[in-house]
Amino acid sequence: MYIRYLGFLLLIWFPDLLHAQSAKQSCRTPRLDNGYFETVEIYPDGQSLIYACDKGHKPAVEGWWATSICENGNWSHTPQCIDEKACIPPNIPHAEHNQEQDWYKEGHVFRVSCQKGYEHKDRNATTTCSNGAWTLQLVCEKTSSACGEPPKIPHAVIINQEYQDLFAADSVLQYECEEGFTVEGVDTKKTIICISGNWSTVSPCRSTGSGSTVGVTNGGHTTSTKPTGRGKETRPSTGPDESTVGGRGSTGSGSTVGVTNGGHTTSTQPTGRGSSTTSGSNDRNSQPLLISIGNCGDRPVIPNGDVVETGDKYLKYKCVAYHELVGSETVVCYSDGTWSQTPVCKESFCVINPAQFAGYNIQFYGSEYMEEGERKYYNCGWQYFSSLFECTNQRLSVTRCCHYSDHRRGQCKTLPLASG
Structure with a gap:
């Protein structure tokens, strides 16, 4: 009696466990034309079926015999025997194709496209099934114009792309600075572009408080603390609060702040061995500034080409069939209101x-x-x-x-x- 009640309680307490155990389904004996295997009426989940084929035929997978496994009521691959002159799909890393079949008849022409960032080795894009084998081993190899993973940017993350170790030429990535950091003191977002195998210059994310003037009260005197090339410089002042000198707030990193000291106005700046520079100016001049494409007027028209992707700061073009794109497929908008150089679609x-x-x-x-x-x-x-x-x-x-x-x-x- 106790055991009966215990079983009833288990049924109430663990219904999900019991359901999971009963959900695993067995497989029925498959039909196999032109082949043979050890016949069993029911194959439990996880059971293997090993089969071979009659003369003039072969399994639709690699090898002269094959194994299929029962996986919750279905076979891992349908056991079948095909003509020995037929071909199974080739395995081509980094390739894409729309011919999803288990096997192909003799004479079938198999065509593939390489993924972005890869190209056909020796320009070979097709292979033919001939007497059970493919006439050519197709290879998709890395293009010289592709880029590896983008450089790591401190205090920033890539926001428009999942991680990958290879990017096609003209790929545009956008990164965003973490809270408390900006690019060039204004933006929190910036883009980098893959150009001829290299990433464009990266503008760093700088702290919004870096180099700012901080008013410190010390014994009734106001002092100004600045980062310098040789530690911090502290100067006494008897004038007004330095964060609001002349009716303007601190200009932040690299700014010049007027300080009243005994009736005289002095200038304090962050220095490195006495030089006075504006932080970030070199970064701005190292690469053209990209802006929204809405500021560049009408979109460029490319004969035999169409826009296939539109971003906030770029357009991506693709040529129609039987034409080859020459130049960068990505066109960007510069801060002076002009478009970058457009590609050409030539007959091919x-x-x-x-x-x-x-x-x-x-x-x-x-x-x-x-x-x-x-x-x-x-x-x-x-x-x-x-x-x-x-x-x-x-x-x-x-x-x-x-x-x-x-x-x-x-x-x-x-x-x-x-x-x-």
Whole structure:
């Protein structure tokens, strides 16, 4: 009787625990065409299923056998056997593509785009499935114009971007000073830009109280305390409070304050070995001041280009298809009301004219365009034979019809008419 009540109490006290235990679902035996495995009617959660494929087929993952795991009622990957000449998706770090399939038929052309800050190695953007393997290993490598992580700015945080270790050229980051600090004594926010592999000059965050005149009462006399290059300088004064001399408050860091001392007005400044400078002036002159784009008039118009992103102080452009952007994709507004230099969208493609290749048995569907750097295989009428077309510097390079194995070894000769 006691055990029965104990079980009832546990059911009341720990319903979430019991629900979590019962939520784990088993998996049913999957259907596997052209393959085999040890058949079990029900696979508990966490149970592995190992399978292999019949001759002429292979698993839709790496290896000649594969393992799928039951994960709460679903298999970690659907066990399936595909034609041995098909290909599974290539693994290309820092690449993006919209062809999300488990596998691809022979002859499929796989195209990728590299993430921002990366570019195609040797301008190769496509690869073709041929006899179970990809004809080319695509690589996305860091561009020379990209920047690493931005410099650490004391008393500031980046506010418009999550952390990453690589940024594309023309990336604009905004940072904000912590409370009690400003940039150049005015703003709490500032931007830095990635330009040709380097970050633009950073204006530091300075304390709003740095270098200010502080009135100190000492034995009935008012003294002025200033930071100097060799410690603090304290001078007695019998005049009015120095924070409101001449009817004006302290000008803050680097300011000159008139002090009345025995009927004479003296000037005290923060110094470094006697020199008098205005703090922050060099920082302001080291880089153009950026302001809101609303102060620069009409937006620049770029033929064959469009604005794809708008910020408070910048515009970002992108070219239409078959055009290449030359120059910085980011245009900013300067404090004098002018725009920074705008980029240019130049033509960047090749045209395939089937008539030019008459007699070579290459199969076309009419005139076609190829983007700069694109590689594409065209069938030649015989199984496993194709011709490789490449667009480089707006000129076509075309091989004769070759077997896929010769393509992989680079033994296919170039047609003499392809350079025209």
